[in-house]
Amino acid sequence: MNAARFAANIGWLFTEVPIERRFEAAAAAGFTAVEHAQPYSMPLSRWRALLDAAGLRLVLVNTPVGEPGSPAATGWGCLPEQAGQFRVSVERALDYAVALDRPLVQLRAGVLPPGVSRDAALTCFIANAHWAAERAAEAGVRLTVEALNPRDAPGYLIDTQELAAAVVAAVGHRHLGVQFDVYHCQVAQGDLTTRLTALREVIAHVQIADAPGRAEPGSGEIRFQHVLSTLGELGYEGWIGCEYRPAAGTVAGLGWRERIGGLP
Numbered sequence: 001m002n003a004a005r006f007a008a009n010i011g012w013l014f015t016e017v018p019i020e021r022r023f024e025a026a027a028a029a030g031f032t033a034v035e036h037a038q039p040y041s042m043p044l045s046r047w048r049a050l051l052d053a054a055g056l057r058l059v060l061v062n063t064p065v066g067e068p069g070s071p072a073a074t075g076w077g078c079l080p081e082q083a084g085q086f087r088v089s090v091e092r093a094l095d096y097a098v099a100l101d102r103p104l105v106q107l108r109a110g111v112l113p114p115g116v117s118r119d120a121a122l123t124c125f126i127a128n129a130h131w132a133a134e135r136a137a138e139a140g141v142r143l144t145v146e147a148l149n150p151r152d153a154p155g156y157l158i159d160t161q162e163l164a165a166a167v168v169a170a171v172g173h174r175h176l177g178v179q180f181d182v183y184h185c186q187v188a189q190g191d192l193t194t195r196l197t198a199l200r201e202v203i204a205h206v207q208i209a210d211a212p213g214r215a216e217p218g219s220g221e222i223r224f225q226h227v228l229s230t231l232g233e234l235g236y237e238g239w240i241g242c243e244y245r246p247a248a249g250t251v252a253g254l255g256w257r258e259r260i261g262g263l264p
């Protein structure tokens with residue numbers, strides 16, 4: 001087992017303690033890397049200090065999003081005439097990324113706006129993603145696009161792995177890849193092995209949680225031993241983000257790492 005390949009998402013794990021104490025908690029539990037979707041409520045300098053003190057590396061953040069309940073609550077990426085706001089969100093994410101180990105940055109696509117066709121929203125997102133990839137390349141940062149399942153994220157534009165891959169192909173930039181969240185794929189689509197295999201060339205990051213409950217691997221219907229050995233056989237060398245809701249305490253639930261094992 002290679003626990004070093006798993007990154008703790010400290011927006012989901014170790015929430016028993018305040019954010020500032022999650023770093024030491026993750027390190028004490030054997031993690032060497034963390035991810036967090038929205039790091040922006042804490043200043044960069046504090047992030048740097050907490051990562052360094054715990055000996056951790058940051059491997060993923062998302063672009064900032066709008067206020068909950070607003071049209072941009074899951075991002076500005078596909079909102080026509082909001083390119084300015086999208087660019088501001090990318091610049092903010094890149095500021096954090098450059099100062100914090102150059103984690104991957106997930107571009108939030110947002111929900112299909114009322115009165116806008118799916119094609120128009122996709123065209124908008126692809127144009128925005130292209131601009132972002134050029135900026136990310138200048139900053140030495142790589143970007144991702146993630147597909148979310150419609151049960152958890154109703155209306156989110158990117159709702160299948162294939163659509164995420166199609167955006168990546170349309171942008172055609174080596175700084176943009178797919179963020180393959182195994183939980184979302186299982187809920188929305190299934191056929192995990194086939195999809196991981198088909199997308200292997202473009203997968204830049206993987207996240208895990210079991211389905212249907214989004215708790216620890218091993219708590220539901222996904223055979224994670226098989227998923228991880230498939231990733232190993234496919235030559236996946238990126239991080240695997242642990243983005244699940246612990247069923248009964250983060251540390252108490254970490255036994256899955258030994259039971260399931262890491263990449264071969």
Ligand SMILES: O=C(O)C(=O)[C@@H](O)CO
Nearest residue numbers: 037062146148181207243
């Ligand atoms: O919900 C997920 O899955 C995530 O990875 C969030 O960061 C939204 O993209």
Ligand SMILES: [Mg+2]
Nearest residue numbers: 146181207243
């Ligand atoms: Mg995810």
